[in-house]
Amino acid sequence: MSIIIAGERSGVGKTTVTLTLLASLCRRGAVVQSFKVGPDYIDPMFHQRVTGRACRNLDPVLTSESYVQQCFNRHSQGCEYGLVEGVMGLFDGIGHDTENQLPTDFGSTAHIARLLDIPVVLVIDCSRLSGSVAAIAHGYSSFDARINIIGVVLNRVGSDRHLSLLKDSLKPLNLPIIGVLRRQDNITIPDRHLGLIPSDELPELNAVIDRLADLGDSCFDWDQLLPILQSQSLPITHYPLPITHPPVKIAVARDKAFNFYYQDNLDLLQQLGAELIFWSPLSDAGLPQGVQGMYFGGGFPEVFAQQLAENTSARDAVKTAILAGMPTIAECGGLMYLCEQIIDFQGNPWSMVGVLPTSAQMGGSLTLGYRRAVALQDSLLVPVGANVYGHEFHRSRLISPPKQPLFATSRYDCEENMGFEGWSLPTLHASYVHQHWGESVEMPQQFVKQCLI
Structure with missing residues (x-):
């Protein structure tokens, strides 16, 4: 037990x-x-x-x-x-x-x-x-x-x-x-x-x-x-997800700046036929060779903003890949990395990838809680009108909000409107909302599918 x-x-x-x-x-x-x-x-x-x-x-x-x-x-x-x-x-x-x-x-x-x-x-x-x-x-x-x-x-x-x-x-x-x-x-x-x-x-x-x-x-x-x-394990039936395509190479940013991932999400990608290649935007000169998609989780890019800014070759490689149409997921800290700048707690601006026309500024207030998010447009992961349940946990805000936001968000347990957020480009899903895909397998399935195109 x-x-x-x-x-x-x-x-x-x-x-x-x-x-x-x-x-x-x-x-x-x-x-x-x-x-x-x-x-x-x-x-x-x-x-x-x-x-x-x-x-x-x-x-x-x-x-x-x-x-x-x-x-x-x-x-x-x-x-x-x-x-x-x-x-x-x-x-x-x-x-x-x-x-x-x-x-x-x-x-x-x-x-x-x-x-x-x-x-x-x-x-x-x-x-x-x-x-x-x-x-x-x-x-x-x-x-x-x-x-x-x-x-x-x-x-x-x-x-x-x-x-x-x-x-x-x-x-x-x-x-x-x-x-x-x-x-x-x-x-x-x-x-x-x-x-x-x-x-x-x-x-x-x-x-x-x-x-x-x-x-x-x-x-x-x-x-x-x-x-x-002493654990008494219960027998369960596990149904593997069908894979009908060659392995899809997905670059997953994982280092001291980006390390907020649910292990179940990574497992699901692998079960769907993804080969996860971990790399460091802090120290690697560029993306791993041959990758077909990118996944940036949350973490502490604000703590390592100077080091991220100084690695210009990695930033350029990510920007080039996204502008060329590589499917990319960016959650919270990952979203911040794709902005033009991160402005740290001391007010210092640090150049980032620059795909999103805004800057992430660190502040004193904590945004925390479960969210119900309704998709206002199609994105890499969800169709317009879809309900997504997630979680926010950050002390940054975007100086310029998206003109065409991805989500309208509210608190999970009431209808209180929390505003609009998230960016959607044709092959980019970027949001402050962290998601667990355990009951939403269609989202990683859609990601892997787009990586094959």
């Missing part, structure tokens, strides 16, 4: 607890499959760095309930343990959707726990409480009878005396303490404007993982934990 690591709210240490468990299990030689609830790119990078296996996102908002179940079952095959990291607080979802009659916690960690029928370990930040821990634990464990909270992890415990008070308070609940993590000042992962700094930018990460494994060996009650962690 797998477990979900949930928090009583954001910031309680779910990621630290999850990475600690993963590091300790992998040190024991276990094969562990990890998952992440919600639209997250960075936490899965850390999971993969620890386990050596691609972490999978479980998001019924971007995909569907059935896809979440299929994804979990498929990738749990052949693994000894399964571990799901939750999102925000246990019951935090997108809110009530009257039109579709969705529950108030749709897309939450609790929703995923019910869908997968797996137990929950609740992480509680104990740094500013003692006896109140019992009220928190009791409230969460009794709020929804369908959720099986099998124990708690007490995080940021200050002293032996503090731990004693916490244990005494929890004793009447008969709720097992699965783990105790003290305040670990020497185990930190730095962050910046969009969250944790991605794993590829942290040369000291291996040492941090070793310290997490040491911590995991001692802080968890393994006698309680191991019996419930």
